[in-house]
Amino acid sequence: MYNPMLLFQAPEVNPVNRKARSIPGLNPVNMYGRVWFFSWFGFLIAFWSWYAFPPLLTVTIAKDLKMSNNDVLNSNIVALVATLLVRLVAGPACDRFGPRWTFAGCLFIGAIPTFLAGTAYTVGQLMAVRFFVGILGGSFVPCQVWSTGFFDKNIVGTSNAFVAGFGNAGGGITYFLMPVIFDSLVHQQGLTPHVAWRVSFVVPGICIVAVATALLLLTEDTPTGKWSERHLVAQQNLQAHGIQESIVDAPQGVLSEKKGSSSSNSGSSTPPTNENGEKVFMGGEQQPSKFADHEAQMPEQSMLETARGEVVVKPTFKEMMQIIIAPQTLVCGVGYFNSFGAELAINSILGKYYAHNFPTLGQTNSGRWAAMFGLLNVAFRPIGGLVADFLYRKTGTVWSKKIWLVFLAVVTGIFLIVIGVTDPRDQNTLIGLIAGMAFFLEAGNGANFAYVPHVFPQANGVVSGFTGAFGNLGGIVYAIVFRYNGADYAKSMLIIGCMSIAMNIPGLFIKPFPKGQIGGH
Known part of the structure; x- marks a missing residue:
């Protein structure tokens, strides 16, 4: 039975690598507790800024810059491209310089375009700003590699899932924070909407710099030092x-x-x-x-x-390429392509989907219901990691984690197909189906990074970077699906569901890790 006091106590550690075997999540004095906090909080702040545009984009920014609906959708795609590239680079950077410095670097660099968001006065300039703000999305990779480096195999899935789940909640929090900041600037400070939306981006910029600075000052590279x-x-x-x-x-x-x-x-x-x-x-x-x-x-x-x-x-470049094309790495990448990739794309259009099917909700209420999809990560993503670790401890084999991952992907696909076929016009039905789909999809995100640490653990940064980048690639591909199906959101959901099932089932026939691999068992 789980002991709640482990949240406060100094954890038992692995005698070789000093990784913790429990999570002192409520102990800010303990080294492991501090790293765990900054892992999720740093990613939450990054995710907030990365997705700060969508809550204001559909109406305020689009009106100010005279953007068409296609311009809005294209800007969502552009925001994912930079993140894909940064994640590919961030993985090897974690193995070379360490995740802590890579994490801080992503935050500091991503803060620059965040501060400059208000300088966009044309659609092209907005696209450029959103591209560079996408650097912040790359912070997910060092966030997960850092967590993996401090928590041992018995608990790493739970740690990674909670860290990413809490961090992903930034995608929901931004739907509440950015409109509140904007409204405050308009109604209490007397700024025009033209000026207010530009000033509002200064707030997440300041938060990013503050968190990145605290991260460097208050945490360590590894449990053993430098x-x-x-x-x-x-x-x-x-x-x-x-x-x-x-x-x-x-x-x-x-x-x-x-x-x-x-x-x-x-x-x-x-x-x-x-x-x-x-x-x-x-x-x-x-x-x-x-x-x-x-x-x-x-x-x-x-x-x-x-x-x-x-x-x-x-790893050398040759070794890195061998790791990337290994079937086990591809299983991780494909899983994240269909879980986090689908989440990114759906998160960008969900408010519009609700407003399209239920016009009486209006922009504010449809946005709030859409925000719940991101906020559910707080509970659903950790469940994926918790169950994965539980199955691993009970069975003693990584097969259990991989089967759990594929199961979640298939059930997610089934929910998406049901949504696509029925396209519910009853509000409770659609919201219920979205919530059910969110459970399996977001749990799949958590299960994926419970499995990743077992695959080529000596090159965890490369595997994590590739997997994270594949998630963004999925976001781009599925955003394009929504882009070309226009207002037929149900059809896009159907396509994503079919792809999720078809791409993940072959993973069942691939061994959890390469033959002869020493660690990760």
């Missing part, structure tokens, strides 16, 4: 437990740079022990490990597999 020394610390942790074998993939430059100070304690000598009789080895000094009281018990073979197969390395 990103550049992660291999060395893993090697030392093995020696601390009497295991003298080397990490095959550890960069020799990193190890040799530090070994001078630790040579007297390496070799076949017995590592020192602390007051509890536990072996510790920290560099060249005999000192008790700060994690000693919280270390999980692991057999020697599992510790070796963790060190050799799950400590992130910098």
Whole structure:
């Protein structure tokens, strides 16, 4: 049974990589609690700004810039293109520089076009601004890689799902915040709509800079310290437990740079022990490990597999290409193409769909109902990760996570087909079907990044970046589907549902991870 006190307590950690085996989500003092908070909160702020345009775009901005309906739809597509490119780059950047610095970089760079949003006076200028604001969407990759780097296999799916679920809620929050900010500037500050919508973007810009700065000041690269020394610390942790074998993939430059100070304690000598009789080895000094009281018990073979197969390395270009085209990576990408991709596209048109089928709702009420689709991520995406981790702990095999992922994709497709065939004109029916579809679709997002850490864990950034980029590619493809079907939203839903089922079922016949892979089991 789950112990709620784990939300407050310092977590038990993996003795090799020091990843936590529980989530101290309500403990801001604990290192793991701080990283977990900034992972989801940083992505929430980024998502808010990334999707700050749609709540004001349909009426206020479109009227001010004289945009047609096609201009609005095209701008939604443009906003996804930059994110796709950034996610492809952010993955390898995480493996090279570490997710913390990559995360902060996405936020700082994305804040610039956010501040400049108000300088758009033509449709072309708006397209350019939305393209560069899309950089913020790339922050999802370091958000997930950072979470994966701090939480162990038994809980990583839950952590990633909660982090992304809370972050994705920014897509719903923006439907409430941006109109409130805009209305406040018009009614309380006396600004014209022409000026007010431009000034309103300063608010998320300030928030992005503040969060990125706090992230750098208050958190760490890895549970063991600097990103550049992660291999060395893993090697030392093995020696601390009497295991003298080397990490095959550890960069020799990193190890040799530090070994001078630790040579007297390496070799076949017995590592020192602390007051509890536990072996510790920290560099060249005999000192008790700060994690000693919280270390999980692991057999020697599992510790070796963790060190050799799950400590992130910098892949060569050739290795990166081999990882990207591997069937297991494609399963992750296809799953996210149809879950997050569909979510992005549907989130952009849902307000219009409600207004089209139920004109009496008006812009405000249809927008609020549409916002619920994004806000449901707070509950539904975490469920996908929670169930995935539960199945993994019960079965002891990654197959359970992959089957769960495909199941969610197929049921999502069925809901979309039902919506497409019936195109309900009863408000409760349509909203109910959308909510049911949202459960399986958003849980699929969570299940996907519960599975990702098991696939090529030594190159988690590459796999995460590719998967995240594929999600954006799905958003672009499905946005184009909506673009060319016009007001026939039901037909677009039907097409997306059929594609989701057809693309995901073949994944059932692919092994969860490549033959011979050491870590991730």
